Amino acid sequence: MVARGLLHALRGYAFTVAGIAIGVAGVVALGAMAERIVAFIDGGDRFVLGQISVAGRGMGMGAGFTAGGLLPAAKVEAIRKVDGVAGVQPQVMLPLNPSTSQFMTLTQEIVLGFDLSVPMPNRFYATLPVRDGRFLREGDRKRTVVGASFAASHGLHRGATLVLEGQRYEVVGVLERMMTAPDRFVIVSIADAREQWVAKDPMLRTLLASGAAALRADDLNTGVAVGWRAGEDPDVLAHRIREQVPGVNVQIPSELSALLRSSTAFFSALLVGIGALAFVIGGLSLANTVAAAVFERIRDFGVKRALGATDWQLSGEVLAEALAVTVSGGALGVGFAIALGSSIDRWAQRSGQELFLFSPRLLAGAIVFSLALGTAAAAYAALRIVRLSPAEAIRRGNAA
Amino acid sequence: MPPEPALRARGLVKRFPAPAGPSIEILRGVDLEVGPGDMVVIEGPSGSGKSTLLNVLGLLEEPEAGEIWFGDRAVSRLSRSARSRERGRWLGFVFQAFLLLPSLTAIENVLLAARYVGRAGGDVRRRAELLLERLGVAHRRDHYPAQLSGGEQQRVAFCRAILNDPPLLLADEPTGNLDDDNGAVILAGLRDRARAGGAVVVVSHRAEAAHDATAVFTLAGGALTRRQSVKEATR
Secondary structure, eight states, X not given: OHHXXXXXXXXXXXXXXXXXXXXXXXXXXXXXXXHHHHHHHHHHHHHHHTSEEEEESSOOGGGGGGOOBOOOHHHHHHHHTXXXXXXXXEEEEEESSOOHHHXXXXXXXXXXXXXXXXXXXXXXXXXXXXXXXXXXXXXXXXEEEEOHHHXXXXXXXXXXXXXXXXXXXXXXXXXXXXXXXXXXXXXEEHHHHHHHHHHHOHHHHHXXXXXXXXXXXXXXOSEEEEEEOTTOOHHHXXXXXXXXXXXXXXXXXXXXXXXXXXXTHHHHHHHHHHHHHHHHHHHHHHHHHHHHHHHHTHHHHHHHHHTTOOHHHHHHHHHHHHHHHHHHHHHHHHHHHHHHHHHHHHHHGGGTOOOOOOOXXXXXXXXXXXXXXXXXXXXXXXXXXXXXXXXXXXXXHHHO | OOOOOSEEEEEEEEEEOXXXXXXXXXXXXXXXEEOTTOEEEEEOOTTSSHHHHHHHHTTSSOXXXXXXXXXXXXXXXXXXXXXXXXXXXXXXXXXXXXXXXTTSOHHHHHHHHHHTTTOOSHHHHHHHHHHHHHTTOGXXXXXXXXXXXXXXXXXXXXXXXXXXXXXXXXXXXXXTTSOHHHHHHHHHHHHHHHHTTOEEEEEOOOHHHXXXXXXXXXXXXXXXXXXXXXXXXHO
């Protein structure tokens, strides 16, 4: 009986709940896209603020993030000796596909070679979290750990084989989704990365074959990640490296962070715009739906007044009903947005993308937002209704 | 000493704004007194203000002037919530359009009258079931208004009106939407209320209503005029 009554009551509000759900779903979906971009920007920012990146001076397009040229072993050694440096990890960073079109995108897939004999100096990424399998160890060859998006788009899992420059690599681990650049990384040992570099770069191959340059294997670095001692100001240390080690590109962490922020300023502005628009449209839609649902029942409220309902009793009932409808609609909307976003993400992951991030703060915010607007709209409607005489409320209800 | 009237009204004035020009005065100083056991019928042409008078008497609408007493209490100038409380404990309404809440079952509609006067529990429920049984709609107790005929809806509405055993029952064209048989059931119910000592005011076109009335008034031009009821004529 109770269940039947509940079903009957819900059926009466079905369209209202559906209307609210659609509005909330829109806000949540747009918010989740904004959260995804924020996570991407924040992740990159966190990475660059966690280390000093030093690259060889040059224009090597293959150098990826550090955007430099060759950083020979002597320079690496010189950097290591600068006062305040706690650790230096040689790295090779290469685009997986060195075509211009791939390189110019924000979603490039990168091969990253780590010197695994030294710990990762990045303060915020001392280790990269592995979802499945393990991270690379010193001495690993022809083994790789891949980012979550890369794994999804290439159909890789632990134990799978990945062919890079004609060589077969065993996938020993897949990283957790980090919502930033490492999601598209292919991590190998630095020795393997150096082999790939030579294989990818005809000029380097020619140079090495000619014997014109006295290069050893450990000279083939695109850059190093530098860590600092406790209490050291990373910006000051970066300037010190720049002064004491000539012929290298030193990224000042705060400058790079600011550069990243300014380069993503458009996205940030876009997000603010989308968010504001979503909140205004979704909010107006929700408030209008709730108020309309309350006014639709104006005759019932008039009857209740006639039966003796006081202002408080009636307002309480209006608010309770409106909140129940809002919460139902809000929860349904959140569920709908998550279902829709997850479906789209499953499709997008085939190309290594993830468009939505349903963060707890977004979901909590959506529910609070719905409740606040639902309450405000219901309070407004209740105030209007209790001010009407019962006869007028019944008349208007009959006329509607 | 005669019993205190259940309802007294003195000098009631009610105006409605007109689309253009001066407002329309629907009630022009109406006086009325209804005692326990009285069944007062108010007649009048359509648009004469009968329903408005009933709304004003039932505190559903505020008069521009005049005073209303329930028993010995002046109630027409009370606050909104105080008027609601007075309605809850002193009045029962029967409307022409039944006005049952569509989302509630028949028994829930009846019990609604108890909710706002703070009554609850098994006794109230038992009384509601008893009333539904007396009115012949007990088998419909768990049905929603949309599943009931007009006659059944009005019987349920009548049960709601008398659940709290109010001293005063106001009925606005209670048989207006009913067939003869159902109309007779409702009129009998109103008559029984008066016989049991309740005060009843009915706005009705039906001759049968006036037949049982202790007093019959005609509302025309905003004023009530008493005419001889059948009971008075045959006394």
